Amino acid sequence: MLKREQFYYVKRLSLWKPLFFIYLIMLLSRLFVLCYYRQVNVKIGDKGGIEVTFERLGTMKTSQEGHLEIGGVDTIKLAEKYGTPLYVYDVALIRDRARGFKRTFEEMGITAQVAYASKAFSAIAIYQLMAEEGLSVDVVSGGELYTAIKAGFPAELIHFHGNNKTREEIEMALDYEIGCIVVDNFYEIDLLKTILSERQQKVSVLVRVTPGIEAHTHDYILTGQEDSKFGFGLDNGQAEKALQLLLQDSAYFDVKGLHCHIGSQIFETTGFKVAAHRVMDKLVEWRDAFGFKASVLNLGGGFGVRYTADDEPLEPAEYVRQIILEVKEVAQQNELAVPEIWIEPGRALVGEAGTTLYSIGSRKEVPGIRDYIAVDGGMNDNIRPALYDAKYEAVIANHPEKAAEETVSIAGKCCESGDMLIWDIPLPNMQSGEILAVFCTGAYGYAMASNYNRICRPAVVFVENGIDKLVVARETYDDLIQNDLSLF
């Protein structure tokens, strides 16, 4: 017995120090995150052992009537006016994020372009808002390009991405004389060259490279050999070959520099720093080998946002700061001119600004298992829970401060068992007809919306300073059948 106790004691002793050290680091990093992240955490309920926190994002607050208010507008009134499901965007929060990114570059003396990755939410109004804020945009299809142009977005600030751009899409981009094309593969180089020589036109390009880093929310993986459908491998010679091909045809290509994008919903700065370092090292190598001078280094997007209390992203500008420091350091060490740095946030600009309002409908109790509460939307307007097992938080917009009373699961209305929005969320007892507000739906929500089950896509409204503006109308049944042709 004694032996055994001693054994455990020794084991405990040897573990104590490292464990305490790890605990201390976790505590300190949490404090750091809290200092950077200025939003207020309001505890709204503590009942029956269920504790809920409602993190107010952007301009969210509780109105005098006790309702959830965004941009100075009562969400219950929005639901009455426009119907549900309804996408609501907090415009001030989007502006705040855009300015935060731009300001960081200015403060650190770096020439930059902040390009909104518009696949996160593409609609005329969002391109106009980004133009107002002096941002650039990324498009990945003819459709996104068309929408940006129709929005009056300056063509020279549009960047065109994609691993399989069609001839029609490339011609469209050349017709509009957009800012640059991000070249993705050898097929595209050939196709571009053919089209440019037919048209006797020249275009600015970035070369998309895969630097052998895969970043995830909480970690990153260094992969020696590239396994990605995007871009040219940095380490297997493909990137260098692509660069040489483009440089040879200087009549058609103005090679501005390199592009890389390492992943999405990333919280750690390490992945970005390692990527920046690797790409900068290559620029040094290529300068020495054949005098290549890059004027632009585009480090992509992927900056994480807060979906639930488990997510603790840094202040968005902090990622930029770390990237800049890394680029500057390698540049200085090698007497390389610091290039322009471009970034491409999607989610970090619009994710937290979006809230979806749903009307609460049916309830199904499965005794001893769970209670399902169904809303009038679901995977049609937000496929992320079904597709990625994404997590969300929500409140009852009629009384967001009310204490939680039960744990329920929020179901959509599609004919799919997987059509669930939130599993097991503590909420107050709710009535049919009340409004459920699901937070942080601004990115890849409406953008991925579908008409499955012939459900109309929701409306989108912008709110700011007490004013609401409809920016995407709700689809109608006639919209649903507008492309259907009769057999008779």
Ligand SMILES: *Cc1c(COP(=O)(O)O)cnc(C)c1O
């Ligand atoms: C998706 C994507 C982005 C934006 O990613 P977020 O996670 O929304 O910031 C930026 N650049 C490229 C090339 C992308 O594919």
